[in-house]
């Protein structure tokens with residue numbers, strides 16, 4: 001069995017809990033409170049900027065130019081493509097990027113930046129993978145169950161589309177290749193990083209639903 005298949009199977013319970021979250025249920029049937037969606041988009045814009053930085057660190061650390069290019073393209077995707085999507089929401093729902101990161105957004109982005117900077121390339125890749133993989137699965141799940149005239153259709157189309165699926169496959173393939181050449185100890189660390197990011201993905205949606213604020 002492929003290493004990434006094991007990663008996914010060990011975290012399916014988290015994925016299932018993500019799909020079952022009220023945020024995603026209401027995104028699917030189009031009833032999500034627009035203030036909750038705006039909160040999410042705003043935090044996600046903060047998230048993407050840091051995610052792009054984390055990918056750029058991975059590019060700089062990559063041992064060969066092919067991998068450098070792969071990470072540069074991912075970083076471009078995170079910054080350019082995803083910000084286009086957010087830009088369209090700022091327009092559709094008439095709001096602007098504002099405020100600072102929520103506690104959960106800060107926690108997740110710092111985890112990614114610290115892992116990609118201070119740990120191995122393998123652990124960095126494993127930490128970055130749930131972002132791709134979970135979004136594809138959630139996107140496809142929502143597409144299969146969505147209501148007609150859903151106001152969040154652009155979001156659904158982005159993450160259930162073919163272009164995105166190709167990027168996800170590439171990220172999975174890179175992870176498997178790195179795992180093949182890694183020691184059992186390093187593979188165990190990759191699993192730990194993947195599991196942590198899966199949990200952070202859950203918390204990101206959960207915290208958007210309750211529009212998480214700083215208690216102090």
Ligand SMILES: Cc1ncc(C[n+]2csc(CCO)c2C)c(N)n1
Pocket residue numbers: 044047048051074075077078081082130131132133135167201204
């Ligand atoms: C919290 C959060 N997690 C994952 C994604 C999805 N995503 C963000 S960047 C990127 C890679 C290149 O496009 C992907 C798949 C998101 N938007 N927000």
